[in-house]
Amino acid sequence: xxxxxxxxxxxxxxxxxxxxxxxxxxxxxxxxxxxxxxxxxxxxxxxxxxxxxxxxxxxxxxxxxxxxxxxxxxxxxxxxxxxxxxxxxxxxxxxxxxxxxxxxxxxxxxxxxxxxxxxxxxxxxxxxxxxxxxxxxxxxxxxxxxxxxxxxxxxxxxxxxxxxxxxxxxxxxxxxxxxxxxxxxxxxxxxxxxxxxxxxxxxxxxxxxxxxxxxxxxxxxxxxxxxxxxxxxxxxxxxxxxxxxxxxxxxxxxxxxxxxxxxxxxxxxxxxxxxxxxxxxxxxxxxxxxxxxxxxxxxxxxxxxxxxxxxxxxxxxxxxxxxxxxxxxxxxxxxxxxxxxxxxxxxxxxxxxxxxxxxx
Amino acid sequence: xxxxxxxxxxxxxxxxxxxxxxxxxxxxxxxxxxxxxxxxxxxxxxxxxxxxxxxxxxxxxxxxxxxxxxxxxxxxxxxxxxxxxxxxxxxxxxxxxxxxxxxxxxxxxxxxxxxxxxxxxxxxxxxxxxxxxxxxxxxxxxxxxxxxxxxxxxxxxxxxxxxxxxxxxxxxxxxxxxxxxx
Numbered sequence: 259x260x261x262x263x264x265x266x267x268x269x270x271x272x273x274x275x276x277x278x279x280x281x282x283x284x285x286x287x288x289x290x291x292x293x294x295x296x297x298x299x300x301x302x303x304x305x306x307x308x309x310x311x312x313x314x315x316x317x318x319x320x321x322x323x324x325x326x327x328x329x330x331x332x333x334x335x336x337x338x339x340x341x342x343x344x345x346x347x348x349x350x351x352x353x354x355x356x357x358x359x360x361x362x363x364x365x366x367x368x369x370x371x372x373x374x375x376x377x378x379x380x381x382x383x384x385x386x387x388x389x390x391x392x393x394x395x396x397x398x399x400x401x402x403x404x405x406x407x408x409x410x411x412x413x414x415x416x417x418x419x420x421x422x423x424x425x426x427x428x429x430x431x432x433x434x435x436x437x438x439x440x441x442x443x444x445x446x447x448x449x450x451x452x453x454x455x456x457x458x459x460x461x462x463x464x465x466x467x468x469x470x471x472x473x474x475x476x477x478x479x480x481x482x483x484x485x486x487x488x489x490x491x492x493x494x495x496x497x498x499x500x501x502x503x504x505x506x507x508x509x510x511x512x513x514x515x516x517x518x519x520x521x522x523x524x525x526x527x528x529x530x531x532x533x534x535x536x537x538x539x540x541x542x543x544x545x546x547x548x549x550x551x552x553x554x555x556x557x558x559x560x561x562x563x564x565x566x567x568x569x570x571x572x573x574x575x576x577x578x579x580x581x582x583x584x585x586x587x588x589x590x591x592x593x594x595x596x597x598x599x600x601x602x603x604x605x606x607x608x609x610x611x612x613x614x615x616x617x618x
Numbered sequence: 619x620x621x622x623x624x625x626x627x628x629x630x631x632x633x634x635x636x637x638x639x640x641x642x643x644x645x646x647x648x649x650x651x652x653x654x655x656x657x658x659x660x661x662x663x664x665x666x667x668x669x670x671x672x673x674x675x676x677x678x679x680x681x682x683x684x685x686x687x688x689x690x691x692x693x694x695x696x697x698x699x700x701x702x703x704x705x706x707x708x709x710x711x712x713x714x715x716x717x718x719x720x721x722x723x724x725x726x727x728x729x730x731x732x733x734x735x736x737x738x739x740x741x742x743x744x745x746x747x748x749x750x751x752x753x754x755x756x757x758x759x760x761x762x763x764x765x766x767x768x769x770x771x772x773x774x775x776x777x778x779x780x781x782x783x784x785x786x787x788x789x790x791x792x793x794x795x796x797x798x799x800x
Contacts (some may be wrong), residue, residue: 322646
């Protein structure tokens with residue numbers, strides 16, 4: 259006999275409000291339904307009533323974890339409409355902030371995954387390490403969460419001393435190599451808890467259209483930083499880690515390896531940072547009518563913004579956002595089918611869901 | 619007040635358990651709340667513990683600008699917290715709905731629905747500020763247990779990043795940051 263177990267919307271295993279209805283037979287999950295919309299703030303509609311300065315501050319609050327990525331994508335789309343090109347130093351600063359954000363997001367995910375595994379020591383270690391990333395971000399931008407670094411035609415704040423930041427990054431990398439990476443890659447606890455659960459096969463991953471680390475853990479080598487380079491990524495050398503297994507452990511390994519790649523990109527960006535202006539500095543901005551789209555590889559996958567502008571208007575006529583969780587979340591259904599009930603919190607967390615991005 | 623009540627007030631102040639609820643927030647405040655419980659800031663030294671059930675909690679921490687879908691849940695959860703209880707509104711969103719003002723899918727601010735005791739301002743507030751707000755809520759909790767009189771809501775001062783003496787902090791009430799720079 260099958261029965262339904264509702265999980266959420268306000269549940270201790272979930273970071274954000276959403277509801278997962280699990281249809282179970284005994285201890286085995288036979289189907290799942292996902293209900294979202296508890297965080298719906300109507301941001302896309304609000305954006306139509308905000309001018310081109312206010313909309314950046316609004317879009318920064320789409321998500322508190324990947325706040326920089328949202329403004330970066332929006333500014334890139336608006337730069338296409340205004341015909342501005344950010345100076346090279348601004349492009350490098352964008353790369354530095356985006357990679358630091360990826361670092362803190364992945365370490366945060368590692369902490370939450372460790373908590374769901376029941377590995378509380380690891381949770382505390384990850385969050386302690388994350389504070390070191392936050393220190394660097396605070397040294398650059400002055401803030402811990404909403405950095406407000408991006409503007410149309412460049413960035414708001416300069417990195418005065420890239421080598422001092424580099425020293426902090428190198429210290430961080432040593433700590434990562436010493437504590438977090440080995441525990442997640444070689445520890446028996448993590449291996450036994452994660453291997454073989456929540457499998458998303460390569461074929462299923464293609465048909466669901468998953469993006470980001472979820473896709474790369476199912477053997478799809480897709481990464482917009484490589485496929486369609488934006489900012490200064492075309493000048494960086496890095497690998498795209500891909501795993502073939504498609505289980506939770508593969509997603510863990512992909513993120514652990516991406517942390518190392520991010521450190522590599524940060525080191526290149528900070529040493530090669532060109533001198534010059536940090537923004538075009540235009541006070542008067544004229545938008546041409548039309549629609550521009552921009553795609554960026556966020557920590558969770560591909561973010562796309564489509565911004566439309568009418569002639570001689572101060573406000574956008576439409577800002578459309580497509581977030582990575584929007585395409586990743588249907589895959590949860592295929593991952594939990596056949597899984598044990600006790601594994602579902604870890605499986606649903608393994609795609610690193612962000613429902614405040616998705617609901618907006 | 620007899621000895622038993624005094625003991626209860628003391629224990630309430632020294633060991634407030636939190637229940638965290640996301641009322642449509644952007645995750646910024648939620649992450650900072652978790653960061654305030656982890657080793658760098660370590661709110662657990664105040665006896666604070668994050669609980670999974672509102673029935674075990676004393677302090678309700680609410681983030682987010684209160685969406686329509688969250689209103690009923692917030693009221694239910696507020697009813698489930700056993701008294702005496704205190705409510706902390708974390709961030710600018712529950713206080714004023716922040717940048718989302720005028721949104722038609724919001725039903726904020728929070729004090730339209732439940733009484734709020736401590737407002738912690740900031741977008742998002744720093745973990746230091748959250749700890750300060752929770753400590754204030756613990757004091758309110760003990761007072762409430764002792765006297766049973768209504769207590770006015772408190773708006774906490776804004777806590778910025780540690781200035782290390784570089785600026786002249788003009789506000790006399792500005793709390794000194796407890797964070798140690800590495």
